[in-house]
Amino acid sequence: MSLFWRIFVLNAAVLIAATVLLLVGPVTVSTPVVLTEAMILSAGLVAMLVANAILLRVGLAPLHRLTRAMTTIDLLRPEPRPEVAGHAGIADLFTAFNTMLDRLETERATSNARALSAQESERHRIAQELHDEVGQTLTAVLLELKRVGDQVPEPLRADVRQVQEITRGSLDEIRRIARRLRPGVLEELGLVSALKALASEVSAHAGFAVRRTFDPALPDIGHDGELVLYRVAQEGLTNVARHASAHNVDVTVRAAHDGGIDLLIRDDGVGVNGAAEGAGIRGMRERALLVGAKLTLRTVQEGGTELSLSVPPLGSRP
Template identity: 60%
Template sequence: MSLFWRIFCLNAVGLVIATALLLGPVTVSTPVLPGEALVVVGGLAALLAVNAAVLRIGLAPLTRLAGAMATADLLRPGARPEVAGPAETAGLITTYNAMLDRLAAERAAGAARVLSAQERERHRVARELHDEVGQTLTAVLLQLRRVADRAPAELREEVGQAQEATRAGLDEIRRIARRLRPALLEELGLHSALRSLAAEFTGHGLTVRHDLAADLTPLPGETELVLYRVAQEALTNTARHSGADRAELRLRGDAAGVELLVRDNGRGTAGAIEGAGISGMRERALLVGAGLSVAAAPGGGTDVRLRVPHRADVPPGTPHPDAGAPR
């Protein structure tokens, strides 16, 4: 029943009862007797109380809807408001839920196009760094080696320093190219790429241990890329911001899906503002219907957990049941 008819029927019943009482056993004298005033005031109070109860019950779904609208975040998809209440309220909640689903699908499609273009640009830049800048620095290094063979003794030390600087620059160019384009992921698979990633971040005061299950169900290429990029971004955040000296990279699989965990022993995330890195990880997680949670690790530090379900029919942008849930 609609809210209008609920209130109308309640008021009509109250007025009919009041009229029947006035035409029957209840009368009002002039001047009004104390007993008659008590009956009239009591009836009015009862009518107002019942009206208030009906309005409170009828408007409760709107209050829940307002709360859901205030906390809605497409990067943290969660449960939709329950469709309940009078017809008008139920229709409004249904429309709102449909709007959220449409926005989530459109955002996921847009994010997929953006991230796809980003990956293509990463590959292009990595290829140019390797083929152009890398080859140029290699040629400079070879030329410096020939110069060092013919240079006077007093200049050989300076030429050697130039060689070392050029070699360091070449190594840095190759490292950047590997980060931009994970060739190991394409050529040797996810396990080799994650082991190489752990080795790359081990050093400069950080030790990264890896524990990668070998019996994982074969995953689509897009899912493997999402797992790799999330692990890369999580380790980058650990190295730059956490102050940790130990980190763990863990990959596990079960009948329900695959879980990636990056755990550190740093200062944690208490009071920290979520930056572009975590937002980017959430965007990538939505592409494969995964759930990403960032929470405090047992004993201190941070847990970044990505859960990818084994569901081939998951459309991009579909929220995973664990999305945004604290752990």
């Protein structure tokens, strides 16, 4: 039975019941209407309206639940889906809404995959240009400064050496940026070596200690899975350096029971404290969805923040 006919039948049932009561009951209507009759009819009308409201509330309750789910659901975290409830038209609405979420999730994952693939290609290009163009130019400048420093008078050599150190520092910074844009060590030496290098680099620049715990044997999660895990670790450690005011960070990478890999980053900083998610965290969630990974972020009881990422094995990805 459709929603229209369900509401019609409910209202018709209430009106028929009221009519039957008037026909078979002792109540009659005089002309003019006396006070007792008016009170009885008013009470009957109120009872009819209350009964109608209760029946409609019960019949349309699933719609209120669906409306609440539609206004509160986060497309980056669409689980759990609203359970199909009600009859006929209402159940069809639940099914259509869940189907729409499935389609949106698939289309978003496809779109994000293309966007992030283009982003990685652009990172690769910029890193290559920084290394080949800017890096080689600064290297040539260093060699020229060394040649000039050997020829200038002694009073000026200290100034030339200072310029050399500034240029060398700039060259090191450009190389560091290029490595962050394109983690060549991930392709050349693997995930564990890339994460170790990342942790050491962030620790040296941010000033906090990083304790690393890696399983000796990790399952193969494919290039996309490793790249997502590396980028999430990179963004997570960057967030700790920027916002956490932490002194110690634990980075744990271990094999999961389902054949995937779990990443855990925990610091002793100030915690999330109800702060709204920024572009960095939403970017991590979008990356996680590309490989069907689950990302959670919470403030731990002892203080600090815990970021966890569970990357599923290749065979169970969407």
